[in-house]
Amino acid sequence: MTSQQSLGQDASFQLQQIGIIHSCYRQKFGIPRQPGIVTAAETTLELLAPFNQENLVRGLEGFSHIWVHFIFHQTMDEGWRPTIRPPRLGGRQRMGVFATRSTHRPNPLGMSVVELQKITSGNGRLVLHLGAADLLDATPVIDIKPYLPYADAIADAKGGFAVLPTQMAEVKFTDQAMNQCLRYEQRTGRKLVQLIDQVLGQDPRPAYLRESSGRRHGTALWDLNVVWEHTDGYFLVRELEYLTAN
Amino acid sequence: MTSQQSLGQDASFQLQQIGIIHSCYRQKFGIPRQPGIVTAAETTLELLAPFNQENLVRGLEGFSHIWVHFIFHQTMDEGWRPTIRPPRLGGRQRMGVFATRSTHRPNPLGMSVVELQKITSGNGRLVLHLGAADLLDATPVIDIKPYLPYADAIADAKGGFAVLPTQMAEVKFTDQAMNQCLRYEQRTGRKLVQLIDQVLGQDPRPAYLRESSGRRHGTALWDLNVVWEHTDGYFLVRELEYLTAN
Numbered sequence: 272m273t274s275q276q277s278l279g280q281d282a283s284f285q286l287q288q289i290g291i292i293h294s295c296y297r298q299k300f301g302i303p304r305q306p307g308i309v310t311a312a313e314t315t316l317e318l319l320a321p322f323n324q325e326n327l328v329r330g331l332e333g334f335s336h337i338w339v340h341f342i343f344h345q346t347m348d349e350g351w352r353p354t355i356r357p358p359r360l361g362g363r364q365r366m367g368v369f370a371t372r373s374t375h376r377p378n379p380l381g382m383s384v385v386e387l388q389k390i391t392s393g394n395g396r397l398v399l400h401l402g403a404a405d406l407l408d409a410t411p412v413i414d415i416k417p418y419l420p421y422a423d424a425i426a427d428a429k430g431g432f433a434v435l436p437t438q439m440a441e442v443k444f445t446d447q448a449m450n451q452c453l454r455y456e457q458r459t460g461r462k463l464v465q466l467i468d469q470v471l472g473q474d475p476r477p478a479y480l481r482e483s484s485g486r487r488h489g490t491a492l493w494d495l496n497v498v499w500e501h502t503d504g505y506f507l508v509r510e511l512e513y514l515t516a517n
Numbered sequence: 518m519t520s521q522q523s524l525g526q527d528a529s530f531q532l533q534q535i536g537i538i539h540s541c542y543r544q545k546f547g548i549p550r551q552p553g554i555v556t557a558a559e560t561t562l563e564l565l566a567p568f569n570q571e572n573l574v575r576g577l578e579g580f581s582h583i584w585v586h587f588i589f590h591q592t593m594d595e596g597w598r599p600t601i602r603p604p605r606l607g608g609r610q611r612m613g614v615f616a617t618r619s620t621h622r623p624n625p626l627g628m629s630v631v632e633l634q635k636i637t638s639g640n641g642r643l644v645l646h647l648g649a650a651d652l653l654d655a656t657p658v659i660d661i662k663p664y665l666p667y668a669d670a671i672a673d674a675k676g677g678f679a680v681l682p683t684q685m686a687e688v689k690f691t692d693q694a695m696n697q698c699l700r701y702e703q704r705t706g707r708k709l710v711q712l713i714d715q716v717l718g719q720d721p722r723p724a725y726l727r728e729s730s731g732r733r734h735g736t737a738l739w740d741l742n743v744v745w746e747h748t749d750g751y752f753l754v755r756e757l758e759y760l761t762a763n
Binding site: 282283284285286287288289322324325326327328329330331333334335336338340342347353354364365366367368369370371372376377378379380382384411413414415416417418419420421422423424425426427428429430 | 528529530531532533534535568570571572573574575576577579580581582584586588593599600610611612613614615616617618622623624625626628630657659660661662663664665666667668669670671672673674675676
């Protein structure tokens, strides 16, 4: 094959970070599987120098959605695995890594299509304000592309496995947790109660933890650790802990 | 922002090639802007060792479409430009590079959604057979992901500029060119006449060359250089030249 001669089989490519994500999600554990449901999550994409020039995004505001290409930075040092048990299949079936969107890939590349709400600039900061997204805080962004419906939206594409309907679970708060939430909302203006309700309501537990009732879990949102347990068919938020800045 | 402290602004990432594209397109000039129309182009994606294990694509055959992530290898050494004149806008308007799918990007990352027709393996080769694609021969592939309609197909997304309807132009052949095509088809089994008709019919000329009637052009397809000109409102294929293997 002549085409193999021009590039060796060991070709590698150096990519540079062009932006960074700011979001409420501090760890993979809390990220919802259907981000569109979590309307209370505010996500921004900040372009970094020398890419923080308005010129580079000229015309982008005319698109309702964009592709964000990023690096799975939190898991990239863990390497990749040939097969994965996708959560959507209840963890019962193994699929090849290229048949999944797993974070543990040969190249730790992620992509998400997100709504572009507005672009703001000032004080040398160029910021894209995004709709509900499944992006971890501090995620390095390596590319932005417009979403082109005529090319990207294939309505009759067939997925390899069925989408499980999301039945939102009930989320309750202890008095202590609710008081902490309300004080936090007053101080920051963030819709914390709604966010917790939406994140826990989708059941963030990995498949292998679904059976363990009464066990305490922590989910990091913004600068908080939300302590909760699943008991008697609902989620109970017990308290909030403040995380120290990392 | 604490999130900026965890990764520096100069973070870079090393990606490795996992596969290679085999296609009829030898140069960017011949690549159709709406690849779905070119049904005569056969494209394959060959996974390279150590990624040529069937395990890694287990379950992928259940998806009708896949995302192919690749490197714009033919133009990557030319660097990037802050603004671009997209061909779709007739070359009259400048858009920021992140508002386009231009090949000249800060990171030379491309992505295409393509139909997955079948997967074959044998003699250590693991090959994905793709539908119509806009991929150059020898393109390095860095990731494969399933197309998930529930996440990726946003039918009501709004594009920043209108899609121009493709009016296929008429394509004629000189007797010499047609004889050469028919001999080539007999020898290789490739549908060359149909491919040339579909590729030229979309008008591969960049906007700045649209006015120059009667000028000779060459478009490389497989191991051929197709010599043609645009004259009196149609495309005329004059002859085929054989390219030497590179």
